[in-house]
Amino acid sequence: MPLNSLGFDKAPADTRVVVAMSGGVDSSVVAAELAAEGYDVVGVTLQLYDHGAALAKKGACCAGRDIHDARRVAETMGFPHYVLDYENKFRESVIDEFADAYLAGATPIPCIRCNERVKFRDLLETAKDLDADCMATGHYIQRKAGTAKAELHRAADHDRDQSYFLFSTTQQQLDYLRFPLGHLKSKAETRALAAKHGLSVADKPDSQDICFVPNGSYAAVIEKLRPGAAEPGDIVHLDGRVLGEHRGVIHYTIGQRRGLGIGGGEPLYVLKLDADAHRVIVGPKEALATRRVPLKELNWLGDTPLDAPRDLEVKVRSTRPPREARLIPMADGTAEVELMVAEEGIAPGQACVFYDDDGSRVLGGGWITR
Template sequence: MLDKNRVVVAMSGGVDSSLTAALLKEEGYEVIGITMQIWPSSEIPKDNEGGCCSLSAVEDARRVANNLDIPFYVINFQDIFEEKVIKNFKDEYAQGRTPNPCIVCNKEIKFEAFLRKAKELGAYYMATGHYAKIDENKEGRYIIRRGEDLKKDQSYTLYNMTQDQLKHTLLPLAGYHKEETRKLAQEFGLRVYNKPDSQEICFIPDDDYNRFLKENYPQILKEGPILDVEGNILGRHKGLPFYTIGQRKGLGLETHKRWYVVKLDKEKNAVIVGENEDVFAKELIARDINWVAIVDLNEPMKVTAKIRYNTSAAPATIKPMDGGRVKVLFEESQRAITPGQSVVFYNEDTVVGGGIIE
């Protein structure tokens, strides 16, 4: 029997998850803090200030738990993280796509494996420091809405959540702005109140993708031609994973013309470049769709759609396709639509659903 008063908080050692634990305890919940060990112990960054995977981050989380007088555990999620997140990261790059490992981590680790662990501990709820809202609509369906702080809103990253996961998740920071979060954390006496936000991918603490791929997956880095959109050879590339749609710098082409990456052609092992206007498109196809606010898409629907986390949602129409895929038709051309990234659909501030760009 799960205890509705017990909640397990995913604690990263940062200000958001720390305040999440503090707020829930103040509300009267029985709070348990857990930091997920998702990296090999031999590769733990020692002094990555602000990073979510450093030894100092674990100790920060432990100190916050001690300060709040709540139980705290470090639990090993290394194997499942390696299998579900890092392997996907490598496989997607090997196929000429640009993955978003944080989206995969939310789906497979935070709201799947972590929630399963929370339930094993008898907790009805798990909680994170995401800036987004979980509500229940009039049809009794759980929905995700944008957080109050639109600059920090993380609803985009949560579109993969299932109804059961939403039912068992608390997001206490939904109504706060980041400045309020830091101020409240200081009032609670949490020393991490002014700790910098982590910006990098947790398993690449120096944010150097090229180095990580060279050291760990050199077999997917095969040199090949750089072609223009008409098929003319302009130069050589160092491996498809080193390039992304819309990229201009670092192409190494000896020409005065400005070239932009418009496509990564896996079959030809070629980087296709063109002019700036070639980077824009008005439609895309998405796969692996997860619907949140609706059960399924049976007819065209007008939405706004985001093709990456740090862009604005743009007006579009989504149409169902065979195989559970969706065609997205934008009213205005979008720059650098990138296969492997996620597209998320909104109805005003509510997440309708989302999927992976083909």
């Protein structure tokens, strides 16, 4: 018997797939398409935080409106749908670390931690408990059958590619996961599929901000989570001059130029956040450029062990294309990346994601450290 579209040698009706449904158009289309193909679909939506609480916001993912939208898609397509309360897990695994990282002067990416610690760990285990053959999500990334094992590749539509946010996916998780939208050429195709199935979310706008951050105001959320966090201190030039006072390091990010409140003279950029001394260090733009990037918490998806330096491509920001680099692993499990061309604005707490030399296959990545 030939393999079905999810890669199993049995009929779709005999293949159970749990679909992680956020209530948005992407995961809704995944669930609808698989249901239409005859798969035994089970939709699961996670309630990640109390949408009646102060953190909630209109249009946020996984809040009340989204649970309602996911449920309607399940009713339209005729498959069961469950809502799981993951509020405590989300706070412990994602929100608390987000706040603490900002207080330490880092620039965290909670969406990666949510995929790593909530969706691809806890929810994936739930899918196995439901006897599902696999779990499918609406992420724009491709899973391909390699010669040795399943491989992770960038989405066909590079503008929507989410590989940067999924670098910490392990091989074991990848074996179980499916990403049915990764081959699509544009978001318009996804919306056309939603309209074809008559889904109410066909025209629903994409969520923009981090789900628990109202209007993109990180500092406001951190002050709510960690009262007294915004302790003022000195803005110090690279040469040691004190130029003014800041409102608390949580209000600043590496590479920031506007809103420093020090006016006049040469344009100055935030170079470093010294949370312990409550100092924001600033300097000229050229001082932002760096070629050496230290990494911790490596995840490696290559075919051969990472036991020697190798040339590959890396992304140090989600919005930048992959660039040539050399990855140098250390004996203690950390690594250093040497960029062939210096990049600006590399910040602790961001991810550095590895790609093969044609920039297609995702080879893992690590967290940028000081």
